[in-house]
Amino acid sequence: MNVTAEQLDALQELINIGVGRAASLLNEMVNSHIRLEIPFVKVLTAADAYEELAVRFHDDSLAAVRLGFTGPFYGTAGLIFPTDSASSLVAVLTGENPDSTDLDAVKIGTLSEIGNIVINGVMGSIGNVLRQHMSYTIPVYLEDKIENLLASANVSESKILLAQARFTIEQLELIGDIILIFELDTFDTLIQIINQEMGVS
Template identity: 80%
Template sequence: MNVTAEELDALQELINIGVGRAASLLNEMVDSHIRLKIPVVKVLTAADAYKELTTRFHDQTLASVKLRFTGSFHGTASLIFPTDSASTLVAVLTGEDPSADLDAVKIGTLSEIGNIVINGVMGSLSNVLKRHVNYTLPVYLEDTLENLLLSAYESDSKILLAQASFTIERLEIIGDIILIFLVGTFDALIAAMNDEMGIIK
């Protein structure tokens, strides 16, 4: 299914609602003011998403929080950071020295952030579209982009790629929210969005 410009705008609107809610929750957790902004939303195959993200992340190891979801839509949602951005984010949120060995703290903190952001986005999609979605517990991984993306999915899987910009008290931290829908389910998402939001093909 090809996605129209109007459908892409609607997807971006729904994702922005979700990250707005997530930012509000994160602001309640910490003293720092956090803004989450989604400047780019694209629909790509897994292979094309890999090519695009490789130019941003190169071959470095990435930090990823992954949740699987089932129900009206089936797939996986991931929040991906460069590991240095992840360490900086954890340091700002916890007040710990970013150079310290914070493995347990980092995993716990990033898993919670991923849980909040992904649930915010998926909650926005399911609430507006009136569809039920169940989630697994978040899983934290550090691996290459190839292993995080290409090894787990068919090359023609539809990827809803949302590039998230995190601003924390003048500190720019870049991450990507990657929503991965299994083939066939993505069409159900677009059909539900057209139905509930009155988008005319």
């Protein structure tokens, strides 16, 4: 199914609602003011998503928080950062020295929490606005290259919703990506529900 400009706008609106909620929650948790914006949203095949992310992140190891979702549409949701950006984000939020040997343990816990808040914000807004019940697995933190992060899903049959996430915290600007992998034909189901519930076509 090809996505119209109006449907893409509706997807961006749903994700923006979710990251707005996530940013509010994150700001309550930490002393730093966090601004979280989504400059663009794209719907891609697995091959195109891999190509775009590979160009942006080169061959770097990435830090990711990932969870599965099920409901009328199902798949995997993830928040991905270059590992350097992830360390910088954690250092700012926790006050830990970026070179500290304790940072790795702190990083896993902190990023898991951030990922959980952002992904649940996004998936929660999709479920709430579209009036669909969604279930989630426990978030998992991992560091790997992009092909391995994408390979875990049945990506050849998947549609990937890629939303760039820009975190701005106290002069520090970090780019991450929110990736929603909809398995098999369930992305078409999402679009049909958007058409019904949001009156777009």
